[in-house]
Amino acid sequence: MKSLYVAAMDRLYLACIWAAGVAIVCMSLIIPWGVFTRYVLGTGSQWPEPIAILLMMVFTFIGAAAAYRANAHIAVTMLTDVLPPPLRALCAWLVDLCMAAACAFVAWYGTSLSLGTMGQSISELPWLPVGVTYAALPLGSLFTLLFVIERRWIGPQDHRRLMRYEEPEKTDRGAALAHGESR
Amino acid sequence: MDAFVLIGSFMLLMVLGVPIAFSLGLAALVGALYIDIPLDAVMIQIASGVNKFSLLAIPFFVLAGAIMAEGGMARRLVAFAGVLIGFVRGGLSLVNILASTFFGAISGSSVADTASVGSVLIPEMERKGYPRDFATAVTVSGSVQAILIPPSHNAVLYSLAAGGTVSIAALFMAGVLPGLLMGLTLAVLCLYKAKKHGYPKGEVIPLKQALKICGEAMWGLMTMVIILGGILSGVFTANESASIAVVWAFFVTMFIYRDYKWSDLPKLMHRTVKTVTIVMILIGFAAAFGYIMTLMMIPLRVTSFLTALSDNKYVILALINVLLIVLGTLMDMSPLILILTPILLPVVKMMGVDPVHFGMIMMVNLGIGLITPPVGTVLFVGSAIAKLKIGVVSKALMPFFVALFVVLLMVTYLPWLSLWLPRTLGL
Amino acid sequence: QTVLKAADVHPAGYPTVVAVEAMGKKLEAASQGRYKFQMFPGSVLGDEKAMIEQTQVGAIQLLRTSLGPVGPVVPEVNVFNMPFVFRDVAHMRAVIDGPIGQELLDKISASPAKIVALAWMDGGSRSLYTKKPVRTPADLKGQKIRMMGNPLFVDTMNAMGGNGIAMGYGEVFTAIQTGVVDGAENNPPSLYTANHFKAGAKYYTQTNHLIIPEILVMSRVAWDKLTPADQTLMKKLGREAQLEQRKLWDAAVADYSAKLKAEGVEFIAIDNKPFFDATAPVRAKYGAQFADLMKRIGDVK
Ligand code: NA
Numbered sequence: 001m002k003s004l005y006v007a008a009m010d011r012l013y014l015a016c017i018w019a020a021g022v023a024i025v026c027m028s029l030i031i032p033w034g035v036f037t038r039y040v041l042g043t044g045s046q047w048p049e050p051i052a053i054l055l056m057m058v059f060t061f062i063g064a065a066a067a068y069r070a071n072a073h074i075a076v077t078m079l080t081d082v083l084p085p086p087l088r089a090l091c092a093w094l095v096d097l098c099m100a101a102a103c104a105f106v107a108w109y110g111t112s113l114s115l116g117t118m119g120q121s122i123s124e125l126p127w128l129p130v131g132v133t134y135a136a137l138p139l140g141s142l143f144t145l146l147f148v149i150e151r152r153w154i155g156p157q158d159h160r161r162l163m164r165y166e167e168p169e170k171t172d173r174g175a176a177l178a179h180g181e182s183r
Numbered sequence: 184m185d186a187f188v189l190i191g192s193f194m195l196l197m198v199l200g201v202p203i204a205f206s207l208g209l210a211a212l213v214g215a216l217y218i219d220i221p222l223d224a225v226m227i228q229i230a231s232g233v234n235k236f237s238l239l240a241i242p243f244f245v246l247a248g249a250i251m252a253e254g255g256m257a258r259r260l261v262a263f264a265g266v267l268i269g270f271v272r273g274g275l276s277l278v279n280i281l282a283s284t285f286f287g288a289i290s291g292s293s294v295a296d297t298a299s300v301g302s303v304l305i306p307e308m309e310r311k312g313y314p315r316d317f318a319t320a321v322t323v324s325g326s327v328q329a330i331l332i333p334p335s336h337n338a339v340l341y342s343l344a345a346g347g348t349v350s351i352a353a354l355f356m357a358g359v360l361p362g363l364l365m366g367l368t369l370a371v372l373c374l375y376k377a378k379k380h381g382y383p384k385g386e387v388i389p390l391k392q393a394l395k396i397c398g399e400a401m402w403g404l405m406t407m408v409i410i411l412g413g414i415l416s417g418v419f420t421a422n423e424s425a426s427i428a429v430v431w432a433f434f435v436t437m438f439i440y441r442d443y444k445w446s447d448l449p450k451l452m453h454r455t456v457k458t459v460t461i462v463m464i465l466i467g468f469a470a471a472f473g474y475i476m477t478l479m480m481i482p483l484r485v486t487s488f489l490t491a492l493s494d495n496k497y498v499i500l501a502l503i504n505v506l507l508i509v510l511g512t513l514m515d516m517s518p519l520i521l522i523l524t525p526i527l528l529p530v531v532k533m534m535g536v537d538p539v540h541f542g543m544i545m546m547v548n549l550g551i552g553l554i555t556p557p558v559g560t561v562l563f564v565g566s567a568i569a570k571l572k573i574g575v576v577s578k579a580l581m582p583f584f585v586a587l588f589v590v591l592l593m594v595t596y597l598p599w600l601s602l603w604l605p606r607t608l609g610l
Numbered sequence: 611q612t613v614l615k616a617a618d619v620h621p622a623g624y625p626t627v628v629a630v631e632a633m634g635k636k637l638e639a640a641s642q643g644r645y646k647f648q649m650f651p652g653s654v655l656g657d658e659k660a661m662i663e664q665t666q667v668g669a670i671q672l673l674r675t676s677l678g679p680v681g682p683v684v685p686e687v688n689v690f691n692m693p694f695v696f697r698d699v700a701h702m703r704a705v706i707d708g709p710i711g712q713e714l715l716d717k718i719s720a721s722p723a724k725i726v727a728l729a730w731m732d733g734g735s736r737s738l739y740t741k742k743p744v745r746t747p748a749d750l751k752g753q754k755i756r757m758m759g760n761p762l763f764v765d766t767m768n769a770m771g772g773n774g775i776a777m778g779y780g781e782v783f784t785a786i787q788t789g790v791v792d793g794a795e796n797n798p799p800s801l802y803t804a805n806h807f808k809a810g811a812k813y814y815t816q817t818n819h820l821i822i823p824e825i826l827v828m829s830r831v832a833w834d835k836l837t838p839a840d841q842t843l844m845k846k847l848g849r850e851a852q853l854e855q856r857k858l859w860d861a862a863v864a865d866y867s868a869k870l871k872a873e874g875v876e877f878i879a880i881d882n883k884p885f886f887d888a889t890a891p892v893r894a895k896y897g898a899q900f901a902d903l904m905k906r907i908g909d910v911k
């Protein structure tokens with residue numbers, strides 16, 4: 001049962017990474033395309049902007065779910081680090097509980113927001129319902145929730161090769177940290 | 184009481200170890216329940232916090248920097264800095280700082296700067312006879328320049344947190360002089376140390392080799408020319424120039440340098456997803472948190488509290504700097520920008536401080552926070568690369584903190600340092 | 611006491627904000643302090659799209675908004691986006707004060723948008739500003755003019771003789787300065803506060819091609835909590851705010867026009883008939899669905 005769940009989560013993780021990766025690649029191509037149409041073809045297009053924003057929503061919320069499984073989110077651990085092990089385990093429990101609560105809330109109310117705005121469309125692209133642009137929020141939260149369940153039930157997965165396959169084979173803490181980018 | 188519920192639950196969740204982004208989101212939900220705001224409205228804020236055109240520049244700038252850094256750009260910038268300054272006494276420490284100046288021109292990330300410049304130069308400096316803790320201290324303090332020298336996704340973040348009322352182009356140009364001043368101040372400190380401890384001189388690089396090194400580095404440094412030239416001439420918007428920088432970085436890495444394997448590209452994508460999405464989701468949750476803060480009138484209350492303390496803008500700026508330093512030792516830069524800008528900007532605006540100038544104060548101050556213990560991401564990365572204890576590096580950093588603090592004072596109390604260049608360019 | 615949150619994208623002191631604040635004061639007095647407005651001006655609660663969604667879920671109770679977000683649910687309001695649908699501002703006011711105005715407010719309130727439309731607000735009249743003087747459609751030939759991001763507006767500019775370019779408002783200053791565009795269009799207060807004349811657009815040609823009113827809406831959630839008497843009171847005060855905002859707006863236009871002239875902006879008065887004629891195909895293309903309504907608007911004296 002456990003191994004089945006982990007295998008399913010592995011699939012989900014890869015799907016999230018690929019969805020987010022494809023989204024950012026497309027975003028990086030769509031915007032230059034807008035520049036090209038403006039200068040070379042002499043026509044400003046309407047669609048690159050809303051489509052790029054839609055892709056950014058997918059990138060952010062779906063990608064962040066994967067980032068959670070890879071334990072990439074920034075957290076303050078200096079206080080829990082000095083606690084005795086039993087208390088630390090309690091904190092870990094509470095953290096998982098809070099994460100689950102946050103994800104469940106966002107998944108639930110995000111779904112209601114997304115469904116509630118399916119009837120409205122964005123002004124630049126009349127065929128695109130607002131609800132679709134919001135769908136990544138509840139979806140990403142749902143995926144994160146599944147990963148939170150896995151973490152509590154089976155244990156953290158972030159040390160596994162799948163979650164850090166971009167790092168050198170024999171990795172040390174330095175190289176691992178060095179890839180925590182973006183600040 | 185309502186402010187206590189919101190901020191108290193955020194602090195509690197954060198101290199417990201809940202990731203900061205989710206602490207903000209959950210605190211916003213608690214605050215919304217407390218003041219009876221429908222939770223749907225919180226969702227709207229989370230989604231619309233990310234559903235913003237002006238936000239696109241952030242993943243693009245980070246991605247362009249990551250492609251450059253992994254594609255061997257850092258190595259070439261180090262070599263280029265070596266040609267320019269490596270031959271003096273203590274040359275390698277100056278090379279380290281200058282390489283960070285250049286690196287700052289292609290990336291806004293101090294962590295990436297420390298990781299890539301540090302992994303080349305810390306071992307090299309040690310081989311040539313510099314103490315390892317000194318080499319590490321130079322690397323991490325020099326990397327703070329990346330935040331100031333354009334492009335800087337933290338400047339984009341600030342512009343966003345200010346409600347889009349501050350021009351990104353003006354912020355970029357404002358960072359140039361403070362960034363160079365920081366590099367210069369650190370360089371003076373290194374020269375002094377080199378003289379005192381007799382650190383070695385480097386060699387002069389033969390002309391032919393030097394030209395080749397310069398030529399290779401130019402391809403990468405063109406990134407900043409594209410970004411700034413594009414924005415300043417109005418040919419591109421900030422988003423467009425950031426996306427074109429990505430395409431350019433990709434082109435240079437894959438077709439000019441050709442030392443990055445095509446088969447490694449999925450790895451780059453994997454890393455980018457893991458590192459950029461956490462900033463993006465933080466922006467979304469911080470937007471919800473900021474929304475509840477606004478509904479609770481917290482910015483207004485802080486403004487009247489601070490203005491009651493003093494009506495002198497220098498005193499207020501000093502108070503704010505102390506606050507930022509304290510919070511900066513404990514927290515990361517991006518959440519602090521997102522949380523504090525909407526609170527502090529109204530105060531300083533009322534005092535007549537230019538928002539662009541205030542942005543630079545925040546950049547320098549929170550940038551220092553990245554290398555201060557107990558929580559300093561850049562400090563952690565630098566120590567890990569050098570395989571030194573954080574305490575050891577922190578001790579070696581002491582004189583560098585003093586130097587950076589001097590820079591902070593100058594940026595705070597000499598507004599023209601930040602404002603002269605953007606004003607001259609009519610931004 | 612019930613506190614009603616009122617939001618606006620415009621900053622404190624702007625005519626719409628002042629009018630809604632005055633409405634709140636009147637409401638507080640008329641309800642013996644049972645109701646009070648708390649104003650959130652200057653987009654502090656999010657952009658227009660986020661704010662209207664918050665109004666729909668009941669987090670914001672009153673919102674002054676443009677018709678943009680209403681168009682997808684009540685297509686009829688898009689009639690106001692047609693170029694030259696009004697002869698002038700006085701005509702527009704006669705329409706929104708009359709039965710057509712009431713009819714559209716009721717349509718919005720009855721729509722699934724979960725908002726109750728209380729009153730109209732004057733959004734001003736948009737005219738061209740350019741680096742080179744423009745008097746006729748021929749003068750606009752080859753000029754790139756920034757328009758709001760809607761195909762209808764871009765087509766309007768193309769029909770008027772120029773090249774319509776959709777672009778974010780925040781980028782317009784640099785775009786004019788560097789020649790990415792040759793001009794843009796807006797009302798005098800916006801031209802002054804956005805400083806676009808300082809980027810070189812010193813000729814303000816009074817085409818009045820777009821006169822688009824705005825609305826004050828209340829959240830349906832909040833509306834349903836009011837007693838019928840309070841609902842009537844709210845509508846009455848909304849109507850008063852509609853008339854008061856208009857006076858504030860006219861004063862602002864006069865004030866900012868004088869300021870612009872002092873800064874060396876040349877106001878060019880023209881006969882806009884050639885531009886009206888040139889945009890007939892745009893009205894035919896986008897206005898076919900509300901041809902009747904357009905005719906009725908035209909008949910209003
Ligand atoms: Na930079």
Ligand code: NA
Nearest residue numbers: 511512552558
């Ligand atoms: Na710190």
